[in-house]
Amino acid sequence: MSSPTIGVFDSGFGGLTVLRELLPLIRGAHYVYLGDTARLPYGAKSQTTIARYAVESARFLEQHNADLLVIACNTATALALPQIEAAVSIPVVGVIEPVVCAAQQRHPNADVLVLATSATVQSQAYRQHCEAHGLRATEKACPLLVPLVEEGWTDHHVTREVLSIYLREALETCNPQAILLGCTHYPLIASAIESMLRTLGSQAVVIDSAQATAAAVASHFDITPLPSTPPATFECYATDSVEKFRLLGSQFLAHPIDKVQLLNIGG
Amino acid sequence: MSSPTIGVFDSGFGGLTVLRELLPLIRGAHYVYLGDTARLPYGAKSQTTIARYAVESARFLEQHNADLLVIACNTATALALPQIEAAVSIPVVGVIEPVVCAAQQRHPNADVLVLATSATVQSQAYRQHCEAHGLRATEKACPLLVPLVEEGWTDHHVTREVLSIYLREALETCNPQAILLGCTHYPLIASAIESMLRTLGSQAVVIDSAQATAAAVASHFDITPLPSTPPATFECYATDSVEKFRLLGSQFLAHPIDKVQLLNIGG
Numbered sequence: 001m002s003s004p005t006i007g008v009f010d011s012g013f014g015g016l017t018v019l020r021e022l023l024p025l026i027r028g029a030h031y032v033y034l035g036d037t038a039r040l041p042y043g044a045k046s047q048t049t050i051a052r053y054a055v056e057s058a059r060f061l062e063q064h065n066a067d068l069l070v071i072a073c074n075t076a077t078a079l080a081l082p083q084i085e086a087a088v089s090i091p092v093v094g095v096i097e098p099v100v101c102a103a104q105q106r107h108p109n110a111d112v113l114v115l116a117t118s119a120t121v122q123s124q125a126y127r128q129h130c131e132a133h134g135l136r137a138t139e140k141a142c143p144l145l146v147p148l149v150e151e152g153w154t155d156h157h158v159t160r161e162v163l164s165i166y167l168r169e170a171l172e173t174c175n176p177q178a179i180l181l182g183c184t185h186y187p188l189i190a191s192a193i194e195s196m197l198r199t200l201g202s203q204a205v206v207i208d209s210a211q212a213t214a215a216a217v218a219s220h221f222d223i224t225p226l227p228s229t230p231p232a233t234f235e236c237y238a239t240d241s242v243e244k245f246r247l248l249g250s251q252f253l254a255h256p257i258d259k260v261q262l263l264n265i266g267g
Numbered sequence: 268m269s270s271p272t273i274g275v276f277d278s279g280f281g282g283l284t285v286l287r288e289l290l291p292l293i294r295g296a297h298y299v300y301l302g303d304t305a306r307l308p309y310g311a312k313s314q315t316t317i318a319r320y321a322v323e324s325a326r327f328l329e330q331h332n333a334d335l336l337v338i339a340c341n342t343a344t345a346l347a348l349p350q351i352e353a354a355v356s357i358p359v360v361g362v363i364e365p366v367v368c369a370a371q372q373r374h375p376n377a378d379v380l381v382l383a384t385s386a387t388v389q390s391q392a393y394r395q396h397c398e399a400h401g402l403r404a405t406e407k408a409c410p411l412l413v414p415l416v417e418e419g420w421t422d423h424h425v426t427r428e429v430l431s432i433y434l435r436e437a438l439e440t441c442n443p444q445a446i447l448l449g450c451t452h453y454p455l456i457a458s459a460i461e462s463m464l465r466t467l468g469s470q471a472v473v474i475d476s477a478q479a480t481a482a483a484v485a486s487h488f489d490i491t492p493l494p495s496t497p498p499a500t501f502e503c504y505a506t507d508s509v510e511k512f513r514l515l516g517s518q519f520l521a522h523p524i525d526k527v528q529l530l531n532i533g534g
Binding site: 037038039044045046049143144146147148150151157158161162165239240241244 | 304305306311312313316410411413414415417418424425428429432506507508511
């Protein structure tokens with residue numbers, strides 16, 4: 001397939017960090033991104049509610065001719081991947097398996113620390129995937145990191161202090177070789193996380209799920225781009241304010257978003 | 268009406284601070300509380316989305332025989348009060364008018380500072396209500412305060428630092444005599460707000476919307492309780508995890524919540 005259509009779904013803007021990695025990777029692809037911003041954040045909601053929301057969005061993207069679906073949301077992947085796979089008839093790539101595989105390849109049999117939202121941690125999805133790959137995982141819920149990133153405080157002393165509290169608590173119980181960023185908002189504070197780890201005396205390596213997920217998606221397509229293959233294109237849908245999506249989303253994508261279409265699904 | 272049924276609606280747990288003030292005030296009343304926890308927080312969503320959600324909840328409470336409806340949510344009051352009033356045929360009390368009236372009675376013609384969520388500030392509802400009562404209002408969006416309260420960091424140095432940043436920014440542009448807490452989560456950090464104001468050299472008085480709203484509700488009922496009138500009772504509905512509602516809600520109500528019923532409305 002030389003010019004696939006790829007659906008990318010997240011509860012909000014975070015999944016744009018995955019789209020950012022995908023855009024240069026698969027030339028000729030067209031991406032349809034859907035942010036369920038009317039019902040974000042998923043991170044503190046129950047499994048039943050998250051599965052219901054995620055399935056609605058997955059069906060929308062399949063109907064928009066997606067050849068493959070990326071669940072660029074850790075919470076939806078952790079709590080609803082089987083339900084999403086059952087609801088659509090196209091391949092589905094979540095964000096957890098790729099980053100766990102990447103960690104296992106770089107640090108076999110290692111101790112890893114997973115930073116994530118409360119719902120993702122409670123699901124124990126990372127722990128189960130890690131165990132299946134011979135990694136020992138400690139999970140740490142970090143509920144304030146998403147609001148801090150959305151406040152724009154990515155390089156801010158309060159964010160560093162919150163990171164210091166969360167990481168200090170986590171490092172009391174483990175000595176990890178790798179840190180998995182289990183939320184698509186966290187790549188925006190990856191360097192703050194890395195430097196706080198050094199301050200706290202840890203040499204752990206930060207592994208970003210966006211890059212690992214993009215590589216897993218690319219492996220689904222046998223693509224040798226011709227010199228004439230055009231760059232990838234994308235279109236964005238949001239279930240709430242398109243103006244806010246355009247402004248905040250551009251930061252996550254690190255690229256201007258010219259147009260966002262409003263989508264009215266579910267509640 | 269000696270034993271009214273009163274519906275109380277919020278996007279989540281915050282409105283329980285209003286219920287807390289109502290419970291001792293109207294003996295014999297029965298309260299039906301609905302927290303739309305599946306779709307919280309409303310604070311960063313658009314007017315259209317908030318109005319749609321709030322109207323669904325208001326209709327549910329009217330169908331549950333409420334004689335009066337309290338919109339114990341600043342964002343829903345700011346963005347959807349007219350739509351809610353149009354959708355039901357019972358009296359509706361929002362949280363904004365009562366607290367502005369209380370401020371005007373205590374500090375006529377004063378400068379006031381309103382702390383609220385982004386959506387409430389963008390609506391300019393407080394500014395308009397204040398102007399109508401001869402008060403000059405400055406509004407300050409404080410998006411991190413709700414997540415900090417929900418993290419349980421009500422007495423925490425990070426919360427004090429965030430308050431210091433928000434209040435310092437606000438006090439650069441005004442010298443208020445009163446601070447209006449424009450979010451039902453904020454009463455849980457009212458004393459931290461008050462002490463940070465003193466640290467920053469402000470003598471402004473903090474006025475709590477929960478108390479003012481409860482008094483406005485009580486004025487709708489001509490009640491002289493008999494010694495035999497039983498204490499008020501309440502029941503709770505939530506649109507997401509009832510277990511989380513029970514645990515977190517008990518802190519906001521400052522009273523154990525034994526049972527929460529799951530409600531499936533809208534998305």
